[in-house]
Amino acid sequence: MLSEFALIAQYFTRPARHTERVVLGVGDDCALLAPAPGTQLAISSDMLVEGRHFFPDANPEQLGHKCLAVNLSDLAAMGAKPLAFTLALALPEARAEWLQAFSAGMLRLADEHGCELVGGDTTKGPLNICITVFGETLPDRALRRDAAVAGDDVWISGALGDARLALAGYRGELSLDAASLDAAAARMHAPTPRVALGLALRGIAHAAIDISDGLIGDIGHILKRSGVGATLNVDALPVGPMLRRQPIEVRRHFALAGGDDYELCFTAPASSRQAVLAAASSAGTPVTLAGRIEAEPGLRLTDAGGNPLDLKLSSFDHFTSS
Ligand code: ADP
Ligand code: MG
16 A cells, blocks of 8 residues: 555656746645746636546546646636646545556646646545646736626637536436547546637636536626626527537527536627637637627526527536535
8 A cells, every 4th residue: 555655756746847937846845836027826726526526436537637627727717827736635545546547637637738736735535636726827917707898799618518418418318329428528527628718818808717617607707796797699609519419408508507618708899809719719719709798787598589588597506506
């Protein structure tokens, strides 16, 4: 059986890669970071709990990817550049095979984003993974939730509803062919944080949020913080090829209230449409215009023809949803 310190040394300690910003990494009482002069630190934590956020038999490599991906998604939604992260891990047992796969999945994504693991905590207990990410933003350029303005366009990155589609497949709520289930499951287990898009939107977008609990609730946070309302064209929401084949009610429901999407919802002035599209193309992430911010509070949903839709949907809430 591996000791706590052998485990940390073997799976979570590597030579520093970004010595210009990581002055001291794993091994001391604290890590030391040196953000570039004149920048602000963006900090966010996300915890993943077995039985709550993932199945007990989850593939450890995908799990390693996902728990960092959901944290990088928060940096993306702020327009922050990833610098470093810490990992607090409770594990029922130190299994070398599991740790190897978990750290490989996590560190591969970390390397793709130049985000260095600089510390953490390791303890025995029910499987629980908490990551804190540190990113860099420029003063007055963070994409805050309180910055939407009446008249802004509402944009969505990528495609919505795939993770919910995979869940429906697993639960047998829908019958999906094996290829569709695999494709949807890949989106659920290995989401792509939209970091490049968030960075490209700095100075162009007003407000942004990453969609983790379902668009309908997450856009509500922007509306509330900004003191505005919005109309969304539900049938304009981007969905992938698997979901597009489903009946319209399923498509609407999963796109609006699916959850686990990790796409960005952002607002930008209508005069910046070309700039938004250019930013999206430079980031290699498609974006779709799906609504408008309005002065009147509340969220209004319409179909493709602009007719009001009365859909009884809500986002996921850990204490009120089952
Ligand atoms: P302390 O007792 O001072 O909290 P620990 O003994 O818990 O320190 O950890 C020793 C070192 O290993 C610290 O630098 C800590 O940040 C790092 N560390 C602990 N767990 C992890 C982990 N899961 N991933 C990365 N670094 C870790
Ligand atoms: Mg400790």
